[in-house]
Amino acid sequence: MKKVLCFAAALCFMAAPAFAETIRIGLMAPMTGSWASEGQDMRDIVTLLAEELNAKGGVLGKRVEIVVEDDAGDPRAAALAAQRLATRNVAAVIGTYGSSVAEAAQNIYDDYDIIQVANGATSNRLTEKGLNFFFRTCPRNDEQAMVAANALKSMGFSKIAILHDNTSYARGLADDARKFIGEVSDAKVVFFNALTPGERDFNTVLTRMRASDPDVILFTGYYPEAGLLLRQKMEMGWDVPMMGGDATNNPDLVEIAGRQAASGFYFLSPPVPQDLPTDEARAFLAAFEKKYNKLPGSIWAVLAGDAFTAIVTAIEGAGSTDSKKVADYMRTRLKDMPALTGTISFNSVGDRIGDVYRVYQVNAEGAFVLMNP
Structure with missing residues (x-):
């Protein structure tokens, strides 16, 4: 021993x-x-x-x-x-x-x-x-929000519904987007509200948004809720376009929504892996x-x-x-x-310097396609 x-x-x-x-x-x-x-x-x-x-x-x-x-x-x-x-x-x-x-x-x-x-x-x-x-x-969110405002302007949308989830990321992005939309275009934010992350039924908030008659939805929350919104929006027969923030950039979004509902969805993101x-x-x-x-x-x-x-x-x-x-x-x-x-590179407060957001769209096959690279 x-x-x-x-x-x-x-x-x-x-x-x-x-x-x-x-x-x-x-x-x-x-x-x-x-x-x-x-x-x-x-x-x-x-x-x-x-x-x-x-x-x-x-x-x-x-x-x-x-x-x-x-x-x-x-x-x-x-x-x-x-x-x-x-x-x-x-x-x-x-x-x-x-x-x-x-x-x-x-x-x-x-x-x-x-x-x-x-x-x-x-x-x-x-x-x-x-x-x-x-x-x-x-x-940062403010960089993304400016890209969102300019993209919505270039696409010709004039009545915008903004939906967030009250997290620090999503609410901050929603606030910045509302501010920049007002600065870069004559478009109006006709709806601004929040959903509760983790819930499964968003028909109530979709119905309220629909009553405001927007021509596009900007959702600044995460991909699980975005997928459900897309699916339930299609199920209620509402074909209004929808754009997401960078937290919707995940292939699980297509799985949650289904390819038909996800098709045509826009989102903002740094380059996705296949575009590096x-x-x-x-x-x-x-x-x-x-x-x-x-x-x-x-x-x-x-x-x-x-x-x-x-x-x-x-x-x-x-x-x-x-x-x-x-x-x-x-x-x-x-x-x-x-x-x-x-x-x-990093600046004095720790932010990354010089990254650029892109606009992507989900095609009919569920793939993420870079728009106007």
């Missing part, structure tokens, strides 16, 4: 340097809940990037380990996930999808001096708080498909991959995992970093 215990102690002693040579990066993502497909793609992309990096020697000569916590797409769960990650010796955290969910974790990470790089949290106010360690690889412009992005997507026998469902998981690349690039550039040094590098020295969705 003594020999066994001595052998076990020796193994623990030998394993300690290996642990010391590991850099842990957290991933906070919706692994369960209505946004689970986003979170699972986030995990798969970040895992593959870490494997590829480790095969090349890691970062600072150390192996990168991904530590995943499920936020379930819920602010309360996100706060608990953040607390768990904060005690797991992570150098930084990627995530998450959803502005209200990311916001629930912001102050926790800031209190622990842990860098958080969000990939799908576009609410303006997230970077207006003066937090030292918050960044995002996705653009670089050879590096195409090579990575081919490797992803080979490993997982699928492609990422939306751009938001790919933006989690860009968050990973930004973090490890900044750690390498700063020569340290010290969060203050890494955050400073990200703000002041990380310029035009090649990434899956294009080049990335």
Whole structure:
């Protein structure tokens, strides 16, 4: 028995340097809940990037380990996930999808001096708080709202119904869109209200919207509700066009709505995965498909991959995992970093610089088609 215990102690002693040579990066993502497909793609992309990096020697000569916590797409769960990650010796955290969910974790990470790089949290106010360690690889709501206002103007719509879901992302985008519509055109917002996310029957709000006689609906919430709205709108015989914000960019929308109801739906988004412009992005997507026998469902998981690349690039550039040094590098020295969705730089408050929204439309086959690239 003594020999066994001595052998076990020796193994623990030998394993300690290996642990010391590991850099842990957290991933906070919706692994369960209505946004689970986003979170699972986030995990798969970040895992593959870490494997590829480790095969090349890691970062600072150390192996990168991904530590995943499920936020379930819920602010309360996100706060608990953040607390768990904060005690797991992570150098930084990627995530998450959803502005209200990311916001629930912001102050926790800031209190622990842990860098958080969000990939799908576009609410303006997230970077207006003066937090030292918050960044995002996705653009802001106000950029999206201006594109929406100009797109609606160019399409000739004059009476617009705006529907949101009262989350910080959706309400902020709705408010910005209403403001910019008034600035760029003579169009009128004839309806402005909210639904309750997670509900299944939207006939009441659809009936109220229909009574306002809009010639287009702008929905600023998420894809599960958008899919139901499209399906129930068709079932009630109302063929008014509908445009969604970037949170409707997910192929599950077509599955929820059905191809017939989804056909013709417009949405705003950074380039979807199949439209990414670089050879590096195409090579990575081919490797992803080979490993997982699928492609990422939306751009938001790919933006989690860009968050990973930004973090490890900044750690390498700063020569340290010290969060203050890494955050400073990200703000002041990380310029035009090649990434899956294009080049990335951050401004002084942690916003990504220079990304551009596009307008997509769902075709009769359920595919997402770029309009006027």
